[in-house]
Amino acid sequence: MTNKISDKKLSQEQSEELLNILKVRFEKHMNRHENLDWAMVKANLDRSPEKLWSLNEMERTGGEPDVIGYDKKKDEYMFCDCSAESPKGRRSVCYDREALESRKKHKPENSAMDLAAxxxxxxxxEEQYRQLQKLEPFDKKTSSWVQTPPDIRELGGALFCDYRFGNVFVYHNGADSYYAARGFRGSLMV
Structure with a gap:
């Protein structure tokens, strides 16, 4: 079946182009990953070529993925969307499939959870979002859905965050709501 993520691959040319974009971004923003080495990140990417497709999707939708952390125990690097605002190609989405299906009128095209999957x-x-904001301010004009605890989601709500007045704010909305300035930021371990 070709719908599985593992079946989605980039051509050699696409892979090389993406790796170049990622390397340039990595070297330009060393404040996001002090003491990390691109050669080590590239080695992990070489061992997991299927992850390049996901990184390409992050790039294609405006996320500008970059390395923001390293898990020493698992030997994995965390890539995250580092676009200044919530990725443009992932806005105007409600929170999840249940919220999408519950809307009777004016349904968005997709949900954040479905699109991420x-x-x-x-x-x-929320914790990862707050860590990201320690690197530099993001979402000063937009907002991003974040993973919502089950007890909030069961009551019909969902959480989103943004950065205003020098602080990270966490808010709630009905999970079925969507706005032109709200999308989501994703992460990928490689």
Missing amino acids: SMGIELLT
Whole structure:
């Protein structure tokens, strides 16, 4: 079946182009990953070529993925959307499939959770979002859905975050709501 993430591959030319974009971004923004080495990141990418497709989807939808962390125990690097604002190609989405199906009128085209799954990435948690904001300010004009605890989701709500007045704010909305300035940021471990 060709719908599985593992079946989605980039051509050699696409892979080389993406790797070049990622390397340039990595070297330009060393503040996001001090003491990390591109050669080591590239070695992990070489061992997991299927992850390049997901990174390409992040790039294609405006996420500008970059390395923001390293898990020493698992020997994995965390890529995250580092676009200044919520990725443009992932806005105007409600939170999840249940919320999408519950709308009777004016349904958005997709949900954040479904779109993330189709890309092979995960929405950031609130904690990950706050860690990202320690690197530099993001979402100063937009907002991003974040993973929502089950107890909130069961009551029909979902959480989103943004950065205003020098602080990260966490808010709630009905999970079925969607706005032109709200999307989501994703992460991928490689």
